[in-house]
Structure formats: structure tokens, C-alpha cells
Amino acid sequence: MAVPLGFLLLLTAVYLTAAFKERKWSIWRTASWMSGAGILAWGLLPQFLPFSPGDFRQHMLQHLMLGMLAPIGLVMAAPITLLLRALPVGQSRIVIRILQTRTLKLWANPVTALVFNLGGMAALYFTSLFVWMMTNPALHYLVHFHFVVAGCLYAWVIAGPDPAPDRPSVPSRLVVLGIAVVLHSVMAQMLYARVLVSIPVPTDQLQQAAELMYYGGDITEILLAFAMVSTWRPSRGKTPGKGQLQPQAR
DSSP states (O other), rough: OOHHHHHHHHHHHHHHHHHSSTTTTOOHHHHHHHHHHHHHHHHGGGSSSSSTTTTHHHHHHHHIIIIIIIHHHHHTTHHHHHHHHHOOHHHHHHHHHHHSSSSEEEEEETTHHHHHHHHHHHHHSSSTTTEEEHHHHHHHHHHHHHHHHHHHHHHHHHHHOOOOOOOOOHHHHHHHHHHHHHHHHHHHHHHHHTTTTTOOSSSHHHHHHHHHHHHHHHHHHHHHHHHHHHHHOOOOOOOOOOOOOOOOOO
8 A cells, every 4th residue: 555655645645744835825725635534544454453453344344444534525625626736827727627628527527426336236235246346456446446547536526616517506416415425325225135235245234334334325425515515606687608628626
């Protein structure tokens, strides 16, 4: 885990440097980044988690930390907005153009982000992917990377304060969030009952991990809903044109 931890440390140093130079940058945004980075670092060090190596409950706790809790902290820190403020005008325009590309617009769609997020979970728990992951270190790291990236993408699209292309209205995103809550709960209950699950772990571990997934998922979804509402700025007067990027972080 030295490489991902080193990369995380580098990103944190860059963020803190930019935040220090941006004198009016919110201390709460910085605290959010530090919280997300701290949870992510903790999740990447399983030896410091409360369960023993190989325990399925440890895996599920890592999943919650890497794919759900840490992304909320990192995304609510508004790193894209900070980047746009730190870069020269010409380079900032390049970032804006990237955000407006057709490919990124596709990935920034809430439905796409939801499929990318929950689809990875379904593949891991309801196929042989988990067994392959436990015997292949490279695949193990790749799955963890997917958790983090999918979690950050989903949090950014649903509730992020950073600019996003063609972001749907808050009510529309609440519908997607509600669907995510239902699907997440259904998967947790299927794990608990061993329905279509072939994960070779003791039943008590599987059931307790499913409970972690069920209740932990509810908590993180509530936090995400709160974050989305907290960044909602109802438009007054003229409505921005479709596809216009509006940084919301202050």
C-alpha cells in the first residue's frame, strides 16, 4: 500500500499548498479534505482495523471507508474549484474544456455514476470476482482503486460543490439517491441471506458484514443527501444555459 498512500500524501500536500495560497479558501473545505484523506489512509491500512486479516467484516469496513465515507470528505473539499482558482487563466480554461467534453458528460450523469458504483459491488459479491481478488494482489488493489474512484465520481455527481457538466436538478438527483439506497439495502439483505452469494466465509462473518453494509450504507447516504442539500443554490432570475459550469464552493 506504499504507492497509493504516497500518492494520497502528494495530493494532500498539493491541496494544502493551494489552499494556503488561496487566502479566502474555506477552512471547512480544508478540514473536509483532511477528514476524507485520513479515512482513506486508514482504510488502506487494514492492520489498524478492528478485524483480523481475512475476516470478511474487515473487507466490508474497508469498502465503506474507501468507497463511501472517504469520497464524501474528498469531494466536499471542492478540489476542482480550488484547482481552477490556483491555476493561471489559460490553464483553468483547459480544465473547463475537459469538464465539458462529451465523454466526461457521460460519466458525470447520475445514472452512469450509480451503475459504475453499485455495478462494481454487485460484480464483487455476486460473481467469482471476490475469490479471484483474494488470490491475486494486483486485482485486489484494482478493486480498491475502483471503490475509491467510483465513490468519488458518485459523490461528485450527486452532491459535489465543484462544477459539473449538465448537472440535473436537486429533485432529480434525490430520486437517483433514493434508488441507490434501495439497491444498496437489497444487496445487503441478499448477502445476509446468502442469496446468489458464493463468498467462502463463515455465515456469522457474512451476516455481520451485511449488517455493516446495510447500516453503514444508510449513514453514508444520509450524509450524502445532507451534503447535496447544503450545496443547493436555487437559481434566481436568469437560469444558466445548459452545460454551463457553475462553481458553487465558497
